[in-house]
Amino acid sequence: MSTITIIGTGLMCNALGYGWTEAGHSIRVGTRTPDGDHALRFTASFVGGYAEALDGSDAVVLAIPFPAVKGFIEAHRQHLDGKLIIDISNPFDHLAGNERAAAEFTAEALGTTDMLVAAFKDNFAATINDPTAADGKPAQVKVAADDPAAKAALEPLIRDLGLRALDCGPLGNARYIDAMVSLMLILDRSHAGFTMHTGWAFTGLETTR
Template sequence: MASISIIGTGNMGTAIAGIVAKGGASVQAVARDSAKAAALAEQVGGTAAAFGEALAGEIVVLAIPYPAVADVIETYAEQLQGKIVIDVTNPVDFDTFDALTVPADSSAAAEFQRAVPDAKVVKAFNTNFAATLGSREVGGVPTTVIVASDDDQAKAQLTGIISAGGVSVADAGSLKRARELEALGFLQLVLAVREEVPWTGGFAIRS
């Protein structure tokens, strides 16, 4: 059984916890708010930890806003070496919603990989809204999680868990594709903020 630590207990962390728990993984919910971590852990039959305590999972999900990633690196850099790290973030300027905040030739996932070089970074879930992960559908089309990573084994392990949790997966290739995935996530967020699409909708892949 895979063990997964999910840092963040908001809508995305909760939705991802439900999928991976259904996929057979044991879940550790990690948050600064111990009560929220405990509530999510109880919901999925897992365990809870306060932010800063040891990460139990072989896989770690960053279900947090991009600005909070720096704190994760500062707190957990040593523990994350060698682990599979799932980057869910979209590095959007939330003040203006007018730009990504990483260099034009990079991505949030690539920046994390540089900061924690021995981590096995996988970009995933950033093009999904939490509601579509929970409902497993987007406008009548099954929800698809797009993944990208330079580590094929890490990508395959995550794909197996997500698929077992009832959600389709599409492989976008190497971690270089994280830039395009973050641009897609950014565009979807902009459309939702402008009320052009609902938070229960968004982009879908029709096979």
């Protein structure tokens, strides 16, 4: 099983951390407020500062706001080498025009696209632990990366959550996923009462394989 560090303590940290601990993975949590009460839904093997949380992990989930990602990487780049980096951050209005993906800025900060993957960007936290929320079928996790090894490393982690990985091509294609998120929030509020149990699905795959 893997040791996964989640940076951030919000809804996605709780959803992913709970799902992966249930699957037998060890979860370390990095926070800028180590002494705070983070009300985690799962038992983490470590909760503390960013640098300490990164020690000994195989994968790192960037579950912090997009504007904080660059600074985090620049401060902790030496602790990220060789790890799978899972960027789940969403830019929302910070990238006007949607000309580049948030994950492309992450790659610039890292200095490489090796072992970097954009994923979980259009998955509401509520659907992570309820795999049948999407009309009774496991939700899709859209994955974009330049590095095939990064995709291969992430796919079993997605399966361990009871979800399905959908390969969306190179890292730059994450810009299209980023753009879907704002509309998803609007539709969920308008048509589902902001339950956040909805999501996008690419359908017809079962009939074409």
